[in-house]
Amino acid sequence: MSANTDTILDVASLKKYFPVRRGLLLRHVADVKAVDDVSFSVRKGETLGLVGESGCGKSTLGRTIVRLYDPTDGSIHFKGENLDALDRSDLRELRKDFQMIFQDPYSSLNPRMTVASIVQEPLDIHNVGTAAERKEWVRELFTKVGLKPETMNRYPHEFSGGQRQRISIARAIALKPALIVADEPVSALDVSIQAQILNLLRNLQKEMGITYVFISHDLSVIEHFCDEVAVMYLGKIVEIAPREELFANPKHPYTQALIRAIPVPGDGKKTNRETLEGEVPSPINPPSGCPFHPRCPVKIEDCSQRVPALLPLNNTTNHQVSCHLYSN
Numbered sequence: 001m002s003a004n005t006d007t008i009l010d011v012a013s014l015k016k017y018f019p020v021r022r023g024l025l026l027r028h029v030a031d032v033k034a035v036d037d038v039s040f041s042v043r044k045g046e047t048l049g050l051v052g053e054s055g056c057g058k059s060t061l062g063r064t065i066v067r068l069y070d071p072t073d074g075s076i077h078f079k080g081e082n083l084d085a086l087d088r089s090d091l092r093e094l095r096k097d098f099q100m101i102f103q104d105p106y107s108s109l110n111p112r113m114t115v116a117s118i119v120q121e122p123l124d125i126h127n128v129g130t131a132a133e134r135k136e137w138v139r140e141l142f143t144k145v146g147l148k149p150e151t152m153n154r155y156p157h158e159f160s161g162g163q164r165q166r167i168s169i170a171r172a173i174a175l176k177p178a179l180i181v182a183d184e185p186v187s188a189l190d191v192s193i194q195a196q197i198l199n200l201l202r203n204l205q206k207e208m209g210i211t212y213v214f215i216s217h218d219l220s221v222i223e224h225f226c227d228e229v230a231v232m233y234l235g236k237i238v239e240i241a242p243r244e245e246l247f248a249n250p251k252h253p254y255t256q257a258l259i260r261a262i263p264v265p266g267d268g269k270k271t272n273r274e275t276l277e278g279e280v281p282s283p284i285n286p287p288s289g290c291p292f293h294p295r296c297p298v299k300i301e302d303c304s305q306r307v308p309a310l311l312p313l314n315n316t317t318n319h320q321v322s323c324h325l326y327s328n
């Protein structure tokens with residue numbers, strides 16, 4: 001997807017490899033190709049969903065975008081700035097503008113700090129405002145995320161899972177970021193609480209103009225929350241399209257299988273209509289040709305020989321797919 005003036009995040013040919021070392025001398029013998037040549041862009045105030053099975057590289061991609069990991073190759077432009085070209089102090093300044101929310105709020109909140117101190121910490125680190133102004137903004141943040149300011153001096157263990165995720169969100173928005181990478185932010189929560197947290201994130205997006213990169217293995221959550229959806233498999237984007245287009249007209253056999261496997265209500269229970277067979281292969285030794293070919297029900301001879309490129313379906317949509325069935 002090409003970048004335009006509304007683009008806030010532009011990722012090009014991004015790679016994140018982790019070296020595998022063996023032996024006494026810890027020789028570099030291979031790489032885990034967690035993110036392998038990924039390109040996409042996100043428009044301001046919108047939400048890009050990254051979806052795929054566990055091990056597809058979506059969390060590594062999220063962490064690389066916010067520079068918790070340094071990329072192996074490729075570029076990340078945020079607000080037009082190439083993050084790689086910035087020196088440490090400029091990068092530190094820009095970091096205020098991108099934040100991350102994690103799946104497990106308990107492990108990301110320091111148990112020895114009061115929740116007020118946790119939410120205020122980013123303001124202290126970046127020396128924002130006076131002490132009184134910071135305290136006042138923290139009170140406002142608690143109200144914004146639906147928590148009572150009277151609870152500010154309690155500790156994380158005194159809150160429920162949903163409330164702890166609200167605290168994480170308050171901390172993430174404290175510096176009024178332009179971009180939040182949310183990594184499975186509702187996966188650890190009950191379904192009823194999930195809806196409340198998603199509504200909160202959506203309201204904050206409207207109010208503060210936040211852009212989200214929203215990572216989830218759950219397509220039904222992605223369908224309700226995202227404007228654009230990128231499907232990942234073995235470190236690569238295999239299909240990317242506006243949400244309605246992707247769900248109405250999925251093209252890649254992997255996307256089709258994921259959509260068929262969305263749980264549907266049946267006899268009061270949730271049942272899987274169809275599950276995808278086999279497991280995601282190792283990213284240390286990915287299959288030749290199309291990485292999905294060992295599991296693909298419609299593969300053709302070419303599939304194990306040639307890697308399909310991610311190409312637009314036609315000139316009239318933003319729908320791109322990486323599959324030999326559509327390359328002509």
Ligand code: SF4
Nearest residue numbers: 290293296303323324
């Ligand atoms: Fe299946 Fe071949 Fe398409 Fe890969 S390129 S998804 S193996 S048909």
